[in-house]
Amino acid sequence: MRGALLSAMRPAWLAALALSVQLPAVAQDPEREVLPEQRQALAFVSPTGLASLQGKMLFSAFHIASGQELWITDGTSAGTRMLKDIRPGFRGSFPAGQTVFRNHVYTTATDGESGLELWRTDGTAAGTTRVIDLRPGEEGAMPSELTVFRDALYFVADDGKTGFQVWKTSGTSETTTRVSSIDAGPRAVARQVTVAGKRLFFTATTREHGHELWVTEGTPESTRLVKDVRPGAEDAGIQALTAVGDDIYFTAHDGEHGIELWKSDGSESGTRMVKDIRPGTSPSRPSHLVAVGRTLYFAADDGAHGTELWKSDGTEAGTTLVKDIRAGTGGSISSPFATMGARVYFAATDGASGAELWRSDGTAKGTVLVKDIAPGAESGSPARFAVIGSTLWFSANGGGTTGVEPWTSDGTTAGTRAVADVAAGARNALPLGFRALGDAVLFVADDGHGNERLWTRRKDGRVTLIGDPLKERLR
Numbered sequence: 001m002r003g004a005l006l007s008a009m010r011p012a013w014l015a016a017l018a019l020s021v022q023l024p025a026v027a028q029d030p031e032r033e034v035l036p037e038q039r040q041a042l043a044f045v046s047p048t049g050l051a052s053l054q055g056k057m058l059f060s061a062f063h064i065a066s067g068q069e070l071w072i073t074d075g076t077s078a079g080t081r082m083l084k085d086i087r088p089g090f091r092g093s094f095p096a097g098q099t100v101f102r103n104h105v106y107t108t109a110t111d112g113e114s115g116l117e118l119w120r121t122d123g124t125a126a127g128t129t130r131v132i133d134l135r136p137g138e139e140g141a142m143p144s145e146l147t148v149f150r151d152a153l154y155f156v157a158d159d160g161k162t163g164f165q166v167w168k169t170s171g172t173s174e175t176t177t178r179v180s181s182i183d184a185g186p187r188a189v190a191r192q193v194t195v196a197g198k199r200l201f202f203t204a205t206t207r208e209h210g211h212e213l214w215v216t217e218g219t220p221e222s223t224r225l226v227k228d229v230r231p232g233a234e235d236a237g238i239q240a241l242t243a244v245g246d247d248i249y250f251t252a253h254d255g256e257h258g259i260e261l262w263k264s265d266g267s268e269s270g271t272r273m274v275k276d277i278r279p280g281t282s283p284s285r286p287s288h289l290v291a292v293g294r295t296l297y298f299a300a301d302d303g304a305h306g307t308e309l310w311k312s313d314g315t316e317a318g319t320t321l322v323k324d325i326r327a328g329t330g331g332s333i334s335s336p337f338a339t340m341g342a343r344v345y346f347a348a349t350d351g352a353s354g355a356e357l358w359r360s361d362g363t364a365k366g367t368v369l370v371k372d373i374a375p376g377a378e379s380g381s382p383a384r385f386a387v388i389g390s391t392l393w394f395s396a397n398g399g400g401t402t403g404v405e406p407w408t409s410d411g412t413t414a415g416t417r418a419v420a421d422v423a424a425g426a427r428n429a430l431p432l433g434f435r436a437l438g439d440a441v442l443f444v445a446d447d448g449h450g451n452e453r454l455w456t457r458r459k460d461g462r463v464t465l466i467g468d469p470l471k472e473r474l475r
Contacts, residue, residue, distance in 0.1 A: 038064045040468035042080060044071060047444050047454045049098035050435045051105045053123050057437050058083065058105045059454070060095040064474065067092020070107065072123060075437045075456050077466055084125040087112040095119070099146035101153040102171060106131070108143045115140020118155065120171060132173040135160040143167075145193040149200045150218060154179070156190050156202075163188025166202060168218065179216055180223045183207060190214070192238070197246030199266045201226075203238050211235040213250070215266045226264055227271040230255045238262075242289040242296065247314065249274070249296050251286050258283025261298065263314055274312055275319040278303045286310070290337045290344060295362060297322075297344045299333040306331025309346070311362050322360055323367040326351045338385030340392050343411065345370070347382045354379030357396070359411055370409060371416040374399030382407065386434035388441055393419075393434040404428040406443060406457070420463040422455060423448035431455075442466070449473050 037043060044061040046068070051058050055074070062068045066082060067090050073080035086093035086109050093109040094116065100106075104120045104127075114133045117140050121128035134141035134157055141157040142164075148154075152168040152175075159165075162184040169176040182188055183206040190204040200218065205211045209228045212235075216223040229236035229252045236252040237259065243249075244263075252262045257276050260283065264271035277284035277300050284300040287307075291297075294313065301307045305324045308331060312319040325348050326332035334355040335347035343366075348358045353372045357380065360367035373380025373396050381404070382396040392409045398418055403426050409416035422429035422445045431445040439459040447453045447465070450473035454466040 034064055035472055037468070037470055037472070038474055042077060042467040043470060043474070044082075044467055045451045045453060045470075045474050047071070047452065048433070049096060049107070050433050050442060050444075051098035051100050052435060052437060053100060053105050054103065055438065056123060057435065057442055058098055058121065058123065060098065060107070061454070062092065062474075065090065068094050070095045070109070070121065070128065073437075073442075073454070073466055075440050075442065075466070077468075080454075080466055083121060083123070084128040086110075086119070086128065097144060097146050099148065099153065101146075101148050104171060106146055106153055106171075108146075110140060114138075116142045118143045118157070118169070118176075131169060131171060132176045134167075134176070145191060147193045147195060147200070149195050152218065154193055154200060154218075156193060164190050166190050166193065166200075166216065166223070179218065179220060180204065180214070181220065182214065182223075192241050194241040194243060194248060196243035196248045196266075199246070199248075201241055201248045201264070201266070203241070205235075208233065211238065213238055213248075213252075213264060213271065215264075226266060227268045229262065229271070240287065240289045242291060244291040244296050244314070245294060249289055249312075249314075251289075253283070257281065259285050261286045261296075261300070261312065261319065274314060275316045277301075277310070277319070288333070288336045288346070290339050292339050292342060292344060292362075297337055297339075297360070297362070299337075299346075301331060304329065307333045309333065309344075309348075309360055309367060322362060323364040325349075325358070325367065334381070335383050336385070338387055338392060338394075340387045340390070340411065345385060345392055345409075345411075347380075349379070353377070354381070356380045357382045357394075357409065357416065370411065371413045373397070373407070373416070384432040384434075388434060388436045393441065393443070395429075395431045397428075401426045404430050406431040406434075406445065406463075419457055422446070422463060 044063045047059045047061040061071045070083040072083045095107040095109045098107045106120045109119045118131040143155045143157040145156045154168045166180040182204045193202045204214045213226040238252045241250045249263045261274040286298045286300045289298045296312045306329045309322040332348040338345045347355045349355045357370040380396045382394045384395045386393045396407045397404045406419040427448045429445040433444045441457045457463045
């Protein structure tokens with residue numbers, strides 16, 4: 001199992017990066033015929049990684065002339081432009097993973113001479129520079145999992161000598177240092193970087209222990225294996241690292257039980273299975289872990305109720321089923337969770353309605369259907385949740401002829417409504433990436449022609465396209 005993970009890791013990361021930038025095929029074919037409308041200055045598509053910086057929004061987007069590059073907007077078409085052509089020409093620099101740290105946005109990009117490396121920008125072309133060429137040459141260090149912890153930006157990268165290790169930087173080449181040296185070599189793998197209180201947790205692979213839980217306080221000396229959850233060289237399959245205060249919760253397989261809920265305080269003795277929710281070797285497969293205060297909410301299958309809503313205070317006795325929303329073994333949960341205030345929101349079905357918007361305060365009585373968005377057996381399928389202020393933003397299918405469009409909710413039936421029919425009629429806008437910018441909300445959605453575009457919903461309720469309109473799909 002461990003060997004398969006290691007041998008597949010670099011191709012998997014490359015594939016994930018390619019997916020994250022959503023690169024249209026035309027970038028590979030400069031000779032292909034291009035419609036005049038696609039050469040408009042603001043005919044960019046596939047915006048990703050929206051990051052707010054000093055009253056503006058930075059993002060990665062594709063243009064036929066420049067490929068995938070960094071763009072910036074103030075929320076209007078007039079105030080939108082490509083920030084910098086990092087890699088001049090049609091191939092693009094593939095910015096990904098935009099993360100705000102100390103009045104800069106950090107990203108992974110290539111200038112065509114070096115491979116994918118760490119860059120940063122202050123929102124100006126002149127202030128958009130490479131931080132360090134960590135792995136000289138075309139292959140690049142492929143930084144990922146950019147995470148702010150204490151006074152530095154942490155990330156995972158491969159310098160070509162030690163494999164994928166944890167690094168940190170204050171924003172300069174001189175302050176960029178390696179934090180971990182775990183089984184250093186070309187097959188080393190670190191990932192799932194997650195902050196919990198005063199510690200940074202992550203998972204990493206060694207030949208002796210497999211892929212297990214590690215922790216650091218930010219120095220090589222403090223970087224250590226927390227526990228060999230599944231003793232020996234086999235992986236514990238640790239996933240879904242989720243912080244609750246100073247503790248980290250995760251799912252794991254110890255070789256005796258199935259995939260169950262675990263927690264850790266960063267010490268070996270304080271790392272344990274919370275509860276064998278589905279007793280024996282069968283897994284309960286906890287998923288969609290989120291924290292509300294000191295309580296962890298998640299979905300799990302105990303073998304009797306199907307995949308339903310659970311909560312935990314970190315003790316076995318305090319890990320309980322909240323409500324069997326769909327009676328029987330069929331299960332109800334069909335989406336990740338979002339938290340707003342003291343409640344958790346998710347998509348579920350009670351067996352009568354389809355997958356619709358529900359909320360819970362952690363009690364059976366307080367776990368209720370918010371709204372049957374697509375009435376009857378049809379599913380509204382709310383998903384892609386984002387909380388902005390006291391409003392829940394999400395995508396949903398309104399049923400009938402509207403398709404999947406942006407919706408908002410204040411947690412009440414009356415306050416749950418469609419924002420706009422962005423892709424007119426039955427076509428699906430499939431909105432995602434909702435972000436606040438001033439008193440507006442920006443999001444990405446299909447324009448009805450197969451192009452993912454950037455949109456803004458203003459305080460007065462108007463939804464408008466940011467950029468030049470396209471009448472055909474940019475292929």
